[in-house]
Amino acid sequence: MNLLLSLLATTLTFATPITLGAMSGLACERAGVVNIAIEGMMLSAAFAGFWAAVTTGNLYIAIVAAIVVGVLMSALHAALAITCKVDQIISSTVINILGFGLTSYLYGQWYARNAPDTPGTLPSVPLPGTSVTIRVLALVAIAIVLALHFVLKNTAWGLRVRAVGEHPRAADTVGINVRRVRYSAVLVGGALAGLGGAHFVPGYVPSFSPGMTAGYGFIALAAMIFGKWRPLGAWAAALFFGFTLALQITLQTYNVPIDTRLIGALPYLATLIVLAGFVGRSTPPAADGVPY
Amino acid sequence: MERFVKRREFLALSLAATLSATLAACGAATPTATPPAAGGAAGSTGGKKLKVGLVTDVGSVNDKSFNQSSYEGIVRAQKELGSEIKYVETKDAKDYSKNIDQFVQEKYDVIVTVGFAIGEATLAAAKASPSIKFIGVDQFIASGAELPNLAGLTFEEDKAGYLAGALAAMVTKTKNLGGVFATDTVPPVWRFGEGYRAGIKATDPSVQIQIIYHSDVGLDKTFTDPAWGKATALAMFDKGADIVFGGGGNTGNGALAGAAERKDKGVLCIGVDTDQYETVTEAQPVILTSAIKLLTPGVFNLVKAVQDNAFKSGNVVGDVGLAPFHQQESKVTAEMKARIDKLTADLKSGAVKTGVPPVKP
Numbered sequence: 001m002n003l004l005l006s007l008l009a010t011t012l013t014f015a016t017p018i019t020l021g022a023m024s025g026l027a028c029e030r031a032g033v034v035n036i037a038i039e040g041m042m043l044s045a046a047f048a049g050f051w052a053a054v055t056t057g058n059l060y061i062a063i064v065a066a067i068v069v070g071v072l073m074s075a076l077h078a079a080l081a082i083t084c085k086v087d088q089i090i091s092s093t094v095i096n097i098l099g100f101g102l103t104s105y106l107y108g109q110w111y112a113r114n115a116p117d118t119p120g121t122l123p124s125v126p127l128p129g130t131s132v133t134i135r136v137l138a139l140v141a142i143a144i145v146l147a148l149h150f151v152l153k154n155t156a157w158g159l160r161v162r163a164v165g166e167h168p169r170a171a172d173t174v175g176i177n178v179r180r181v182r183y184s185a186v187l188v189g190g191a192l193a194g195l196g197g198a199h200f201v202p203g204y205v206p207s208f209s210p211g212m213t214a215g216y217g218f219i220a221l222a223a224m225i226f227g228k229w230r231p232l233g234a235w236a237a238a239l240f241f242g243f244t245l246a247l248q249i250t251l252q253t254y255n256v257p258i259d260t261r262l263i264g265a266l267p268y269l270a271t272l273i274v275l276a277g278f279v280g281r282s283t284p285p286a287a288d289g290v291p292y
Numbered sequence: 293m294e295r296f297v298k299r300r301e302f303l304a305l306s307l308a309a310t311l312s313a314t315l316a317a318c319g320a321a322t323p324t325a326t327p328p329a330a331g332g333a334a335g336s337t338g339g340k341k342l343k344v345g346l347v348t349d350v351g352s353v354n355d356k357s358f359n360q361s362s363y364e365g366i367v368r369a370q371k372e373l374g375s376e377i378k379y380v381e382t383k384d385a386k387d388y389s390k391n392i393d394q395f396v397q398e399k400y401d402v403i404v405t406v407g408f409a410i411g412e413a414t415l416a417a418a419k420a421s422p423s424i425k426f427i428g429v430d431q432f433i434a435s436g437a438e439l440p441n442l443a444g445l446t447f448e449e450d451k452a453g454y455l456a457g458a459l460a461a462m463v464t465k466t467k468n469l470g471g472v473f474a475t476d477t478v479p480p481v482w483r484f485g486e487g488y489r490a491g492i493k494a495t496d497p498s499v500q501i502q503i504i505y506h507s508d509v510g511l512d513k514t515f516t517d518p519a520w521g522k523a524t525a526l527a528m529f530d531k532g533a534d535i536v537f538g539g540g541g542n543t544g545n546g547a548l549a550g551a552a553e554r555k556d557k558g559v560l561c562i563g564v565d566t567d568q569y570e571t572v573t574e575a576q577p578v579i580l581t582s583a584i585k586l587l588t589p590g591v592f593n594l595v596k597a598v599q600d601n602a603f604k605s606g607n608v609v610g611d612v613g614l615a616p617f618h619q620q621e622s623k624v625t626a627e628m629k630a631r632i633d634k635l636t637a638d639l640k641s642g643a644v645k646t647g648v649p650p651v652k653p
Contacts, residue, residue, distance in 0.1 A: 006527055006531065013523050014523060017519075107352070115354050115356070117574040120574075121549075121553070131530075205519055205522060206549055207518070207549075207572075207574075209518060209545075210383070210516065211513070212516055212517070212519070214509070214513040214516055216519075245520075245523075246523075248508055249527050252504040252505075253502040253504060253527065253528060260505075260508045261507060264509060265508075
């Protein structure tokens with residue numbers, strides 16, 4: 001029982017940045033703006049979180065800083081993709097390159113000789129009746145999934161986002177400002193990626209290291225596709241991916257003779273299978289990646 | 293059909309983007325000069341002042357681990373020998389040769405390269421520039437590949453890991469020990485892990501051992517994933533471990549951060565390569581010791597040998613040991629210390645063997 005609970009806690013921890021990243025991608029893409037820049041946005045946000053935490057000594061200011069930088073990076077993406085109509089794959093790639101280069105450079109410049117630690121990380125809350133604790137941001141991530149599900153489905157903004165993602169011309173004809181809706185969706189996506197970055201620093205690890213998002217932003221992208229661009233689906237995918245990561249650890253601690261590289265490849269394998277159309281269809285929004 | 297093409301295109305583009313993100317890492321590395329230390333050439337042995345360049349493994353000179361302690365070796369050369377020093381931080385494994393070449397172009401006297409992974413590039417550069425002395429930290433030179441201007445400074449990580457395992461097995465209360473390591477495909481990391489396992493088994497066979505390598509991701513990520521290191525350490529504590537040994541760049545540091553979070557539960561951790569009490573402040577209350585390679589004196593001695601015209605090429609074996617116990621001094625009894633001292637001597641003399649081969653079979 002304890003083992004299962006521990007596995008659950010580890011799964012949730014790994015799933016948190018994947019979930020937040022997938023929601024970030026989803027918010028953008030449902031509005032028709034491709035976002036493969038989740039990794040770059042999260043990494044920049046993690047650096048901002050680190051910088052703010054060591055500068056102000058306040059973890060909550062650090063979270064705000066991470067979100068702000070996530071939004072700034074997404075604003076750049078929006079400006080390139082929506083206003084300048086740059087190919088969105090290229091504009092996303094620019095963000096990823098910029099995120100890695102800029103954070104590595106600034107880290108080297110500011111902290112090269114003496115890297116401080118943040119004043120702790122965000123707390124965990126105990127699961128009632130057990131010895132297992134759950135990270136606060138893991139709970140926040142779950143709330144965000146439910147909120148995004150509700151907002152996309154039941155609010156005017158959500159309907160507009162879906163409209164400009166599926167058929168921007170039709171939306172335009174009924175008086176929706178396509179650009180404005182797309183901008184708002186991309187900025188929301190940036191804020192979510194920012195929160196995903198905050199999960200790393202100051203959420204979980206007390207120090208920044210270049211490239212520390214270690215590909216979770218790309219796994220998030222896969223989760224979004226695996227979940228067919230729907231919040232609940234993407235969340236389930238993120239949990240599954242998080243579970244494979246947690247399972248790997250558990251199997252190894254019990255010396256189960258299975259090659260962990262195989263389990264490590266599971267998320268990608270699963271995504272390929274979904275992409276190939278074996279498990280239902282995974283269809284992106286019709287106008288995804290098409291400038292308007 | 294159109295849909296299908298779209299999806300396939302999307303995948304291809306996603307993959308291309310991943311690739312570009314990796315590529316993004318290259319370039320932009322320029323040598324960074326370190327301001328001369330006060331008191332400069334006080335200890336210089338005369339002769340011309342050496343120009344010493346250092347190329348890091350992927351990571352920075354303040355990685356609180358491997359690059360840092362090698363770098364401190366050339367900083368000591370700057371202080372004691374008056375050497376002129378510079379370093380280049382490698383951002384991507386593809387840049388090794390390019391970064392070494394910057395120092396070759398500037399005609400440096402000594403080029404120190406850090407890490408197992410940069411070994412091939414070092415060998416090629418040493419072959420091409422016979423007038424420059426190369427020091428490869430953590431690079432074992434295979435027989436037949438020796439060059440007169442290349443010294444490989446290696447450490448018997450298995451012995452350091454063995455000492456850590458022996459101490460942990462004596463200190464543990466739950467009879468359950470964990471180890472979180474970056475990868476089993478880089479021999480030094482693997483030898484730390486397996487030496488640790490051997491040291492535990494030899495000291496107390498009844499101890500349960502949980503050892504995990506982060507080998508499920510590529511070499512570009514395996515050392516830079518502190519979130520994984522922390523999650524893994526926490527999972528081990530959940531399963532009853534009370535001491536976790538973390539090894540391998542920031543991934544290993546993540547394991548130490550995991551122990552720090554459980555400091556109220558009485559858990560401990562063991563650092564690697566350098567005395568991590570000095571470097572991972574967060575974990576100070578829980579660091580039992582660190583399994584250290586004496587990298588700084590190792591690098592310094594080789595640079596000094598060049599200065600003294602006593603450079604010896606080939607494989608040079610540096611010393612290993614355990615770092616001070618700091619706040620955990622009270623947990624290590626005099627009897628334990630005596631056993632560790634004896635083991636350190638016996639491992640060095642060969643009276644005790646770890647049984648760990650140089651590379652994973």
